[in-house]
Amino acid sequence: MGDYLSGLWTVFEEYDVLAAFWVNIQLTFWAGLLALALGTVLAIMRISPIASLRFVGTAYVNILRNTPLTIIMTFMILALVFQLALQLSSNLSDSYFRFAVLGLAVYHASFVCEAIRSGVNTVPLGQAEAARAIGLPFMDSARLIILPQAFRGAIAPLGSVLIALMKNSTVAAAASVTTETASTMKVAIEFNPDYLMEIFGVFAIGWVILVIPVGLLTTWLSERLAVKR
Amino acid sequence: MDTATTDDAPPAPRELGEPLVELRTVNKHFGALHVLQNIELTVHQGEVVVVIGPSGSGKSTLCRAINRLETIDDGEITVDGIPLPEEGKALAHLRADVGMVFQSFNLFSHKTVLDNVTLGPRKVRGLSKSEAESEAMTLLQRVGVDSQAHKMPAQLSGGQQQRVAIARALAMRPKVMLFDEPTSALDPEMVNEVLDVMVSLAREGMTMIVVTHEMGFARKAADRVVFMADGQIVEEAEPDEFFTNPRTDRARDFLSKILTH
Ligand SMILES: Nc1ncnc2c1ncn2[C@@H]1O[C@H](COP(=O)(O)OP(=O)(O)OP(=O)(O)O)[C@@H](O)[C@H]1O
Ligand SMILES: [Mg+2]
Numbered sequence: 238m239g240d241y242l243s244g245l246w247t248v249f250e251e252y253d254v255l256a257a258f259w260v261n262i263q264l265t266f267w268a269g270l271l272a273l274a275l276g277t278v279l280a281i282m283r284i285s286p287i288a289s290l291r292f293v294g295t296a297y298v299n300i301l302r303n304t305p306l307t308i309i310m311t312f313m314i315l316a317l318v319f320q321l322a323l324q325l326s327s328n329l330s331d332s333y334f335r336f337a338v339l340g341l342a343v344y345h346a347s348f349v350c351e352a353i354r355s356g357v358n359t360v361p362l363g364q365a366e367a368a369r370a371i372g373l374p375f376m377d378s379a380r381l382i383i384l385p386q387a388f389r390g391a392i393a394p395l396g397s398v399l400i401a402l403m404k405n406s407t408v409a410a411a412a413s414v415t416t417e418t419a420s421t422m423k424v425a426i427e428f429n430p431d432y433l434m435e436i437f438g439v440f441a442i443g444w445v446i447l448v449i450p451v452g453l454l455t456t457w458l459s460e461r462l463a464v465k466r
Numbered sequence: 467m468d469t470a471t472t473d474d475a476p477p478a479p480r481e482l483g484e485p486l487v488e489l490r491t492v493n494k495h496f497g498a499l500h501v502l503q504n505i506e507l508t509v510h511q512g513e514v515v516v517v518i519g520p521s522g523s524g525k526s527t528l529c530r531a532i533n534r535l536e537t538i539d540d541g542e543i544t545v546d547g548i549p550l551p552e553e554g555k556a557l558a559h560l561r562a563d564v565g566m567v568f569q570s571f572n573l574f575s576h577k578t579v580l581d582n583v584t585l586g587p588r589k590v591r592g593l594s595k596s597e598a599e600s601e602a603m604t605l606l607q608r609v610g611v612d613s614q615a616h617k618m619p620a621q622l623s624g625g626q627q628q629r630v631a632i633a634r635a636l637a638m639r640p641k642v643m644l645f646d647e648p649t650s651a652l653d654p655e656m657v658n659e660v661l662d663v664m665v666s667l668a669r670e671g672m673t674m675i676v677v678t679h680e681m682g683f684a685r686k687a688a689d690r691v692v693f694m695a696d697g698q699i700v701e702e703a704e705p706d707e708f709f710t711n712p713r714t715d716r717a718r719d720f721l722s723k724i725l726t727h
Contacts, residue, residue: 286553361570361572363568363570363572364572364574364575366535366568366572367566367568367572367573367574367631367634368574369535369558369561370533370535370561370564370565370566370568370635371561371562371585371586371590371634371635371637371638372558372559372560372561372562372586372590372638373558373585373586373589373590374554374555374558377589381585381589382574385576386575386576389576464575464576465575465618465620466575466620
């Protein structure tokens with residue numbers, strides 16, 4: 238029994254689990270910010286009165302949303318780094334990290350866009366008409382009237398996108414981010430097969446602890462910030 | 467002869483100004499439905515026109531076409547001599563000249579009453595926050611809801627919301643105001659507080675196009691009643707003339723229905 242516990246202890250001394258989770262949190266944070274910005278732009282394009290913008294927005298969402306994330310992440314590394322020799326940092330591991338953020342962001346932006354569009358559908362048509370009737374141009378009525386209400390109506394679906402993004406951040410392994418949880422767990426198990434269930438259990442519980450509060454928080458926020466009509 | 471008029475007496479026929487809103491052979495379809503059929507209408511400066519007619523006759527569409535919330539298929543609409551522009555800056559400017567009050571108020575739900583009224587003046591007319599707020603307070607006072615300035619729209623009664631909506635439209639200093647059934651979503655006890663505001667606007671010389679079935683308002687404030695049916699203007703007359711002596715069967719039939727209610 239003592240051997241078992243000290244053996245398990247050594248495993249977790251060797252592999253820094255908290256640091257691995259921290260990498261996923263950072264990936265999620267930066268990719269989330271970028272995805273929110275890009276997704277908002279896409280949503281504006283998709284509700285705009287200009288047909289060509291709507292077309293580009295729709296095409297982007299349909300292509301990115303229907304491509305497996307692993308393919309996008311692998312593409313980031315194979316095509317952009319190896320083929321085109323692009324670098325986002327002189328430090329190779331930073332560069333991989335940033336490409337992983339970019340890959341996660343461009344993929345999740347399509348889901349952010351659709352979440353915001355579902356929020357736009359909660360805003361009565363009369364709001365946009367009233368904005369147009371006082372002479373607000375499209376961008377002003379989108380920015381000042383439609384989107385602020387749409388975001389409040391989109392908090393719950395945006396929360397689901399955030400949770401998906403957190404979990405999907407483990408696909409950064411495909412972009413050679415070897416310090417995040419999925420990669421760390423894989424290596425830990427490979428070298429300590431006796432502790433397979435224990436190692437897996439620790440990572441699984443870590444993820445549950447990370448994800449559940451996000452769900453609770455967004456549910457609470459979406460009720461609190463709901464627009465009273 | 468005593469020329470003084472009581473509040474209920476019809477207004478003396480007024481001197482009408484220049485044509486302000488002109489519709490020339492305007493046509494509009496929704497699919498196979500011909501909602502506006504060769505509409506000819508001229509509204510002069512300072513004139514108050516009440517549009518009346520059965521449900522589905524195209525009254526809302528007519529109103530919405532005048533500030534281009536609906537496009538038209540052919541014909542021409544001019545406001546103060548200027549044809550309605552296509553989308554873009556010019557259109558936004560024109561819309562600021564045409565105030566619109568909706569049946570369902572449509573106040574911006576996430577903004578306070580005061581912000582509802584100051585938004586247009588700040589963003590479109592380019593006023594500073596303090597200029598816009600002092601103008602807005604004057605307008606809110608005029609419609610009697612200045613004490614509610616810092617509340618959210620959902621905290622107000624329907625009648626108060628509609629009066630704020632009128633103030634919001636007036637804040638753009640429009641040349642003409644369109645009202646699409648402004649009182650038909652209101653509880654009966656709130657109808658008059660909104661109509662009173664509209665009557666006083668009319669008395670102050672605002673040019674108004676009002677879709678309403680409130681005959682009291684038409685008699686008190688309108689210069690002319692336009693009766694629409696099936697997408698056409700069927701009859702036009704002064705209010706008293708129209709209500710007591712309609713010329714067409716359609717109008718007679720319609721009036722008999724709303725009078726029995
Ligand atoms: N966006 C639209 N698409 C298709 N049909 C429409 C649309 N808007 C209105 N219509 C139809 O056009 C006709 C005229 O509608 P409109 O709203 O102008 O009538 P209205 O005279 O205002 O009626 P009400 O008294 O019920 O408000 C109706 O038959 C209506 O169903
Ligand atoms: Mg209508």
